[in-house]
């Protein structure tokens with residue numbers, strides 16, 4: 569009913585992709601999203617070793633026979649990731665998504681395999697580069713989004729059509745989308761699918777301390793902040809005492825990574841995810857936190873998005889707006 573080049577490319581029922589979610593997106597979430605008709609993904613860089621990635625992929629395969637993806641945030645960890653990509657190839661995963669750095673190396677490794685390649689970008693320049701390198705589609709994330717962002721502070725509503733107009737391959741819109749209204753808006757802008765990150769955190773299948781989910785439910789507009797801007801790698805998180813501390817350190821030390829690294833590492837993010845303790849770390853989240861009011865199962869979430877989108881389409885077809 570909502571067939572696009574993306575649903576055909578990825579062989580999925582609904583044009584909804586679950587974004588890579590560091591330390592949150594494991595087999596249970598990925599399989600639930602894929603079983604509900606979207607594309608679920610396991611985040612490779614949250615896993616300690618190639619073998620643990622292999623186990624996680626095998627777990628997804630046990631839980632679903634639907635297509636799923638493996639996400640590589642290649643720039644974030646300074647770790648060698650070729651071995652991880654080799655596991656994704658060995659295990660013949662249907663889709664790989666890449667972000668956070670130059671995707672050329674990963675695309676090169678994948679190109680002779682029947683694996684669809686998505687590249688997450690935050691500008692038209694990166695999108696054109698991804699297309700030139702051989703990506704099958706790009707996901708373009710606006711500055712509303714949770715986690716790492718582009719440097720231009722451009723919102724999803726401007727960035728999506730800007731990229732769509734310059735590309736031949738299909739575009740997936742991301743950043744600030746949580747419901748059927750967001751899906752219909754993205755399709756109107758010329759995107760052929762949506763990617764969501766923050767919305768999926770408030771689902772039953774995600775394993776994290778309840779405080780993180782609760783903080784998302786109670787957050788209002790303005791309750792997220794962009795950290796790491798001084799380092800040239802801006803990223804959006806829920807505002808808490810820890811992010812206030814990071815911002816004050818950024819003001820003091822500018823781009824001095826050595827002074828900041830203890831406060832912005834993946835370990836600190838993990839500590840918050842596990843403990844829900846504001847004094848110990850931070851949790852990534854996008855501006856759309858103010859629009860999330862309920863914890864759903866993944867299936868309830870996906871169905872509610874598609875029902876709402878369908879209702880809007882019906883209304884439009886009757887020339888009611």
Ligand SMILES: Cc1cc2nc3c(=O)[nH]c(=O)nc-3n(C[C@H](O)[C@H](O)[C@H](O)COP(=O)(O)O)c2cc1C
Pocket residue numbers: 586587588589590592611639640641666667688709712713714715716742743744745763764765766767769851852853854855856
């Ligand atoms: C908690 C969290 C962790 C994230 N981790 C990753 C990651 O590891 N890899 C990645 O490609 N994107 C990551 N992202 C970005 C998301 O995949 C997605 O692009 C973004 O969340 C979209 O914006 P939204 O949060 O408004 O839906 C993360 C986002 C969040 C909220």
